[in-house]
Amino acid sequence: MKKHNFxxxxxxxxxxxxxxxxxxxxxxNGIGLxxxxxxxRSKEFTAILEESLALIKELLHVPDDYSILxxxxxxxxxxxxxxxxxxxxxxxxxxxETDIWxxxxxxxxxxxxxxxxxxxxxxxxxxxxxxDFKVDEHATYLxxxxxxxxxxxxxFEDKQYAIPVVCDMSSDIFSRPVDISKYHLIYxxxxxxxxxxxxxxxxxxxxxxxxxxxxxxxxxxxxxxxKNNSLYNTPPVFTIYTCLLTLxxxxxxxxxxxxxxxxxxxxxxxYAEIDRNPLFTGHAVPExxxxxxxxxxxxxxxxxxxFLEFVKPYGIHGIKGYRTVGGFRASCYNALPIESxxxxxxxxxxxxxxK
Amino acid sequence: MKKHNFxxxxxxxxxxxxxxxxxxxxxxNGIGLxxxxxxxRSKEFTAILEESLALIKELLHVPDDYSILxxxxxxxxxxxxxxxxxxxxxxxxxxxETDIWxxxxxxxxxxxxxxxxxxxxxxxxxxxxxxDFKVDEHATYLxxxxxxxxxxxxxFEDKQYAIPVVCDMSSDIFSRPVDISKYHLIYxxxxxxxxxxxxxxxxxxxxxxxxxxxxxxxxxxxxxxxKNNSLYNTPPVFTIYTCLLTLxxxxxxxxxxxxxxxxxxxxxxxYAEIDRNPLFTGHAVPExxxxxxxxxxxxxxxxxxxFLEFVKPYGIHGIKGYRTVGGFRASCYNALPIESxxxxxxxxxxxxxxK
Numbered sequence: 101m102k103k104h105n106f107x108x109x110x111x112x113x114x115x116x117x118x119x120x121x122x123x124x125x126x127x128x129n130g131i132g133l134x135x136x137x138x139x140x141r142s143k144e145f146t147a148i149l150e151e152s153l154a155l156i157k158e159l160l161h162v163p164d165d166y167s168i169l170x171x172x173x174x175x176x177x178x179x180x181x182x183x184x185x186x187x188x189x190x191x192x193x194x195x196x197e198t199d200i201w202x203x204x205x206x207x208x209x210x211x212x213x214x215x216x217x218x219x220x221x222x223x224x225x226x227x228x229x230x231x232d233f234k235v236d237e238h239a240t241y242l243x244x245x246x247x248x249x250x251x252x253x254x255x256f257e258d259k260q261y262a263i264p265v266v267c268d269m270s271s272d273i274f275s276r277p278v279d280i281s282k283y284h285l286i287y288x289x290x291x292x293x294x295x296x297x298x299x300x301x302x303x304x305x306x307x308x309x310x311x312x313x314x315x316x317x318x319x320x321x322x323x324x325x326x327k328n329n330s331l332y333n334t335p336p337v338f339t340i341y342t343c344l345l346t347l348x349x350x351x352x353x354x355x356x357x358x359x360x361x362x363x364x365x366x367x368x369x370x371y372a373e374i375d376r377n378p379l380f381t382g383h384a385v386p387e388x389x390x391x392x393x394x395x396x397x398x399x400x401x402x403x404x405x406x407f408l409e410f411v412k413p414y415g416i417h418g419i420k421g422y423r424t425v426g427g428f429r430a431s432c433y434n435a436l437p438i439e440s441x442x443x444x445x446x447x448x449x450x451x452x453x454x455k
Numbered sequence: 456m457k458k459h460n461f462x463x464x465x466x467x468x469x470x471x472x473x474x475x476x477x478x479x480x481x482x483x484n485g486i487g488l489x490x491x492x493x494x495x496r497s498k499e500f501t502a503i504l505e506e507s508l509a510l511i512k513e514l515l516h517v518p519d520d521y522s523i524l525x526x527x528x529x530x531x532x533x534x535x536x537x538x539x540x541x542x543x544x545x546x547x548x549x550x551x552e553t554d555i556w557x558x559x560x561x562x563x564x565x566x567x568x569x570x571x572x573x574x575x576x577x578x579x580x581x582x583x584x585x586x587d588f589k590v591d592e593h594a595t596y597l598x599x600x601x602x603x604x605x606x607x608x609x610x611f612e613d614k615q616y617a618i619p620v621v622c623d624m625s626s627d628i629f630s631r632p633v634d635i636s637k638y639h640l641i642y643x644x645x646x647x648x649x650x651x652x653x654x655x656x657x658x659x660x661x662x663x664x665x666x667x668x669x670x671x672x673x674x675x676x677x678x679x680x681x682k683n684n685s686l687y688n689t690p691p692v693f694t695i696y697t698c699l700l701t702l703x704x705x706x707x708x709x710x711x712x713x714x715x716x717x718x719x720x721x722x723x724x725x726y727a728e729i730d731r732n733p734l735f736t737g738h739a740v741p742e743x744x745x746x747x748x749x750x751x752x753x754x755x756x757x758x759x760x761x762f763l764e765f766v767k768p769y770g771i772h773g774i775k776g777y778r779t780v781g782g783f784r785a786s787c788y789n790a791l792p793i794e795s796x797x798x799x800x801x802x803x804x805x806x807x808x809x810k
């Protein structure tokens with residue numbers, strides 16, 4: 101039985117991505133070779149890469165003065181690479197602290213320049229998004245984490261700030277339309293809404309390529325990736341193909357506006373049950389509730405283990421919360437069908453009735 | 456028709472790896488989830504990672520005072536990470552230059568310390584392995600590239616030097632038994648003999664963890680990978696699974712001694728034909744001929760295009776040589792069966808007869 105996968109990441113992808121990836125492992129497009137054994141310089145992979153980049157540009161309406169790069173290493177690697185590439189020793193980056201991911205990004209940035217945490221919701225166990233903060237107009241950039249997987253909060257607005265914005269969109273990219281022009285750099289580990297684990301997407305304003313003055317290693321220099329169309333070295337061929345398949349699925353379904361509608365519907369369904377059901381309570385404040393990661397706890401803590409057991413016969417997978425929040429986390433990424441959310445709601449209601 | 460894949464990399468893997476990878480994309484071990492959607496913290500992936508590390512240790516007889524790490528980014532990334540982690544600003548690394556890969560490694564190292572190219576075969580278009588070189592006893596390490604994909608030369612001996620040795624084994628690791636104790640650090644982009652593109656294997660002597668004194672970013676610090684069993688961040692789950700499947704296949708076939716015998720037999724078959732057939736001539740000097748990448752050219756340069764056309768009906772794929780050598784390169788990695796080499800030899804003989 102196919103499980104209802106609410107895992108936080110690596111996470112569910114569309115069923116047709118699994119099927120087409122499997123076929124490509126056996127024989128890619130009938131060429132007599134597995135996708136796993138073709139050269140990254142082959143015409144087949146060149147076509148995969150180019151179509152992927154074109155679809156990202158089309159779906160996100162990326163302006164022409166931005167470069168789209170594929171790198172390895174996940175968002176954690178970018179916590180270093182961003183200040184390494186952008187920030188000079190005597191410059192400052194501002195951070196809004198909304199999760200351990202923004203904390204990690206800030207800590208790594210200290211190796212390359214100065215940092216300021218200008219706002220934080222740490223004192224409330226990160227259950228809200230700080231809004232009344234003032235950026236330092238002399239800072240080089242403001243760093244935001246748009247969706248916070250552990251605590252289930254999300255920025256939904258692409259705001260204009262007085263300084264350039266860097267945004268970690270690892271867990272909500274492609275879940276809604278984004279006004280790319282409001283950001284100088286967007287980065288995203290792909291293993292939520294884009295593809296399987298092992299690739300990172302960077303969208304960077306061209307004027308920022310080569311910004312920091314330090315001498316750079318080639319593989320840590322965004323300019324090298326931009327100049328070589330992400331083919332300076334061997335990229336993860338199979339992983340990029342899973343991105344292409346997911347992007348094709350996104351386009352076929354109607355793009356990011358349609359995806360946003362679906363994600364709103366899924367989140368509304370589950371939050372309504374959390375708010376109605378006396379056995380559960382949400383973690384994040386209502387106005388900042390993430391559509392991607394829906395965190396809730398039992399009103400009676402002794403129920404938590406029982407509920408995790410209770411949902412197993414429903415085929416519900418991956419809803420155990422992160423240890424710093426406890427309770428439950430239902431991740432509702434793009435590929436999770438609303439039917440899975442309905443099954444979880446049914447299970448919550450049945451659990452209530454069993455009491 | 457399944458092609459005979461002589462591509463230089465990403466390259467052929469065992470047929471059963473393709474089949475089992477495909478099955479895992481659909482459903483991993485009957486758990487109701489694709490391998491592409493499972494968490495890197497799941498018990499399933501933990502088992503994949505642990506078995507992979509254990510098989511590497513077993514097959515290569517890695518001594519207990521070494522750590523085995525999985526990183527992303529390929530060998531190119533290690534050209535930076537090795538000096539970053541090992542070499543202090545005032546220290547020197549010695550290089551033997553045998554290919555563009557060792558050249559790139561040396562160039563990147565200059566960012567972190569001093570370098571010396573103590574031997575090079577550049578003047579002979581890298582057609583041999585320099586042997587009469589003297590290491591600087593005050594250097595921190597000697598860097599070697601054990602197999603040179605473009606020029607088709609290979610070091611076969613694990614020699615003891617007066618200083619620690621760092622070796623790029625990207626294209627011949629697992630092709631023969633290796634005396635790991637002769638090296639302080641071995642690195643290998645996996646996409647030849649280990650798995651699909653997107654993972655790098657590091658085998659490092661524990662006393663070298665944390666060696667360089669510079670403050671380090673977490674994702675660029677070998678110690679972080681060692682402490683976290685390569686799970687500080689999300690690793691490329693699927694890619695590591697292809698490594699596990701390949702390692703299981705290696706063990707089942709009899710391990711690295713058996714693999715060395717097979718590779719010797721394949722190389723002997725093809726080099727014998729190159730030496731016999733008046734239409735072809737080898738690039739590398741006989742004593743340094745690689746078993747992995749067999750480079751040869753036409754004795755009549757005008758035949759080259761014709762031969763590339765001639766072999767197509769045989770299902771022979773990927774034998775066009777790199778532009779700096781020209782001619783042909785038949786890569787004979789572990790997973791290439793001797794039957795494929797025989798087909799190439801047959802084609803060479805038929806081409807001769809067609810003249």
